[in-house]
Amino acid sequence: MPIIKSAIKRMKQTIKRRERNVAVKKDMKNASKSFAAKPTAASASKVQSELDKAVKKGLIKKNTAARRKAAVARTAKAAGVKPATTKKTTTAKPAAKKAPAAAKKPTAKKTTAAKAPAAKKPAAKKPAAKKTTK
Numbered sequence: 001m002p003i004i005k006s007a008i009k010r011m012k013q014t015i016k017r018r019e020r021n022v023a024v025k026k027d028m029k030n031a032s033k034s035f036a037a038k039p040t041a042a043s044a045s046k047v048q049s050e051l052d053k054a055v056k057k058g059l060i061k062k063n064t065a066a067r068r069k070a071a072v073a074r075t076a077k078a079a080g081v082k083p084a085t086t087k088k089t090t091t092a093k094p095a096a097k098k099a100p101a102a103a104k105k106p107t108a109k110k111t112t113a114a115k116a117p118a119a120k121k122p123a124a125k126k127p128a129a130k131k132t133t134k
Contacts, residue, residue, distance in 0.1 A: 039079040
């Protein structure tokens with residue numbers, strides 16, 4: 001058992017991280033086992049999702065996940081499972097009702113002459129860097 005404060009804190013952090021990592025790994029393994037038992041589009045999608053989560057959290061490397069996802073895809077293809085089609089459901093906000101044009105206040109038009117575009121100023125030059133001599 002550590003005595004130093006920082007070591008005690010590190011121990012607590014390690015315990016929390018380990019529990020989190022074990023939970024993510026269990027989810028990944030359970031999804032893989034359920035897919036192996038009964039290959040379906042939903043279970044294949046679940047396995048790939050869990051693998052992506054594990055990569056995001058740093059438990060497995062990106063290439064490892066890619067290899068495992070490829071194996072899942074091969075197994076699904078051999079079992080005749082078609083990939084699930086995902087429909088993106090966008091929750092579009094209803095368009096705001098516009099007031100009739102007659103209800104708007106008439107705005108006065110400005111009668112200014114067309115302005116010529118202002119001449120651009122040249123970009124300011126940076127001062128030359130000073131050389132240091134040793």
